[in-house]
Amino acid sequence: MSLHRSSAWPLTWLAVALITYATLHPLSGWHWPDHQVFSWVLPKLGQEYTNDIIGNLLGYLPLGGILCLAHLRSGRQAAWAALLTVLGCMALSYALELLQFTLPGRVPSISDWALNTLGAAWGALAAVTVHALGLVDVWHRLRERWFIPQAGHGLALLWVWPVGLLFPPPLPLGEGQLLPHLRIALVELTAGSPIQAWLLPEDPLQLWASVHMAVAQSSWVGWIETLTVAAGLLLPMCVACALARPRPLRLILLSGAVLMAVGVTTLSTALNFGPEHAFSWTTLPSLVGLLLGALAGSALVQRTRTTSAWVGVLAVLALVVLIHLAPGDPYYAQTLQEWEHGRFIRFHGLSRWIGMLWPYVALLWLLARALGRDGGGDEAKAPPIP
Numbered sequence: 001m002s003l004h005r006s007s008a009w010p011l012t013w014l015a016v017a018l019i020t021y022a023t024l025h026p027l028s029g030w031h032w033p034d035h036q037v038f039s040w041v042l043p044k045l046g047q048e049y050t051n052d053i054i055g056n057l058l059g060y061l062p063l064g065g066i067l068c069l070a071h072l073r074s075g076r077q078a079a080w081a082a083l084l085t086v087l088g089c090m091a092l093s094y095a096l097e098l099l100q101f102t103l104p105g106r107v108p109s110i111s112d113w114a115l116n117t118l119g120a121a122w123g124a125l126a127a128v129t130v131h132a133l134g135l136v137d138v139w140h141r142l143r144e145r146w147f148i149p150q151a152g153h154g155l156a157l158l159w160v161w162p163v164g165l166l167f168p169p170p171l172p173l174g175e176g177q178l179l180p181h182l183r184i185a186l187v188e189l190t191a192g193s194p195i196q197a198w199l200l201p202e203d204p205l206q207l208w209a210s211v212h213m214a215v216a217q218s219s220w221v222g223w224i225e226t227l228t229v230a231a232g233l234l235l236p237m238c239v240a241c242a243l244a245r246p247r248p249l250r251l252i253l254l255s256g257a258v259l260m261a262v263g264v265t266t267l268s269t270a271l272n273f274g275p276e277h278a279f280s281w282t283t284l285p286s287l288v289g290l291l292l293g294a295l296a297g298s299a300l301v302q303r304t305r306t307t308s309a310w311v312g313v314l315a316v317l318a319l320v321v322l323i324h325l326a327p328g329d330p331y332y333a334q335t336l337q338e339w340e341h342g343r344f345i346r347f348h349g350l351s352r353w354i355g356m357l358w359p360y361v362a363l364l365w366l367l368a369r370a371l372g373r374d375g376g377g378d379e380a381k382a383p384p385i386p
Contacts, residue, residue: 251301
């Protein structure tokens, strides 16, 4: 039995989560549907707009391709993989269309369900074609040479890391600011109950506000930005070095991380503040942070994968602490409000949640690698340069 773990399965679940979020957005206003309105036979809309047709087709196409590849990598025959993929996507789309009966402003449609199914079938067809051409086997052989057998989830982390950067962070590369959102969620969940005062006492909130004010008025603001950028860049580099075998590949992945960090952060800034401000994030502290992160990452090229994993754990902890110490930024708050009000409609939730959760998922993967709890052991030192 192969010890290799495919990245197709975690990417599949990520695609399912994205589609579910986009279909049921804004996930509020739930109500039990009226029996006169609810119908197991979904009604067909009298009019369809071009963007709805394209969105319904393209929304399920990646899911169909990734899910079919996951089945193929699990050893299923092409016909069974395609059939299971189409049936699974059909069931998911139908269930989500039915759930739209419980949301205000959402109209279930059998035409949407048919378009979703068609998009998934196209994706499955593309995956079967790629597999028939032998490209999947080529990738499998390259992966055996380039990466450790337990690299599936780590590769998925590297694939989705740039997506989280599209959501405007408080500081460049500053992912993982989760506590404020958890605090707001707890306040809303326990509103009007005595549990609220027990879960969120007033003094810790005042203490947290005092810490933010002290940081904002101190001379540490520039250093916090520098160290946040350095930790945010070092973290994916640690993931790359913890799963890559040859040193030349490590160098390529580290260089790609720097290019991706600069490119996606510039794109995010341009989307949120306009193209003329695309490089406004390149302040002196940010540039110094990029340099420090790149230097720290290059030092891992000669280290063992276990050492890289432990450095990554420290990088996650540093990033989480630093990003929660970052002082408030009115421009960031304004941009966040624009995202919340649908400037990037529906699919903005993908990058938002990835940006908040990615460091914590990376922490779990790095801990498993560092402790050898995923069946891979230490994998010892990186092999010499060919």
